Amino acid sequence: MDSITIRHLRESVALLPTGDLAPVSEFYRRLFELAPEVRPMFTREMDLQAKKFSDMLAWVIAHLEHPHELCQEMRALGARHNDYGVKVDQYGPLGSALIWMFQRTLGERFTPEMEDAWLEFYAFASFEMERGSREAAPSR
């Protein structure tokens, strides 16, 4: 990722309301609309799930200049998602819900450049997650 992409990712996250989990809750609501079949995979209480997602987002933003660590973390996340039963085709709705969350929360402050940055990041992150999933279950 280049420095401009990193800057757009950081600026978009900085615009989210601090300490407010409402956007993340909306993200999950949207995800379940787009891919209702993934709903049963989320067994923990949704507020806790939203907090976990928010923490992961903060970790990612803090590690954008460290691609090796990012790759390792995304692969580990992918391996865990493999345990939950997530399939390759379900990464698309997840990415759509993520970008929708920014669009809905930030409105016009979410610029096309920010969207491009998230598309690039998500392509990378989801691909590493897939890789982690394949490594965890090579026969799938």
Place this chain on the structure above:
Amino acid sequence: MRTARLGAKLSESGGYPLSLSTAVVNQHLDQALNSPLFRNAERQSRFLRFVVDAALQTPQPTVKEFDIAIAVYDRRADYDPRTDPIVRVEAARLRARLREYYEVTPPDRVRIDIPKGRYVPSFIQVEAGTAPGVSDLSILVPSFRSLSPDPGDQSFCDGLTEEVVHKLAQDHRLRVVPQSAATWLEQGKATPPRYLLEASVRRAGAEIRVTLHLMELTGGGAMHFSNIYHATINDIFATQERLAEQIRGDLIEALHISNAGSESIH
């Protein structure tokens, strides 16, 4: 690798020039879709087949986000891409998957490319047996040339060249050869670089235009990538850095290296 970009739009008559035929593209597509990377990615496989079929069947194809949403992602007729960016998300993922596929399986006759910003694929002919390894990515970068009459503009070009060399050199997969090393190379003390990156800069007031060419020296100087960049100079250093970053990103894409794989040290 000697390549010829044979996007479906490139044939004025609507046919397929040179030795690239629909059958060759379809055979290559089938091979890719049967690979482990695509086998478990049903939607992405459908996406790729849909856009390839559209490009093969129509002389001047137009594939819209809406068409893909309906045909591949089972969206309804009231689909609004502004509120459901599924196609944009999946297109970015598909480009990453294709890059990974070609890193694992270098193409021997044709490569499918979906350029950023559009959904119509290009079919790039690959000369058999010349698919490169990643280690072949060496680039000679002479100083960019100023085409404006003001001799002071050359210093802007030199600064921009330095910035581009610096950014490219941070990618461990590239071997970047600056002008200062060119003479050394001419004396036969090292393997000559595979690519030559040339650029010229024109200025009118605060507006500048950079014309960039990436040529493959080992392919007889064939043009591999070309682009024109526009910028307004407010802060010289910021403009140089922004342009250099755009150029770096485009070159990484043109050379078919995954952006995510680079060890950035920004």
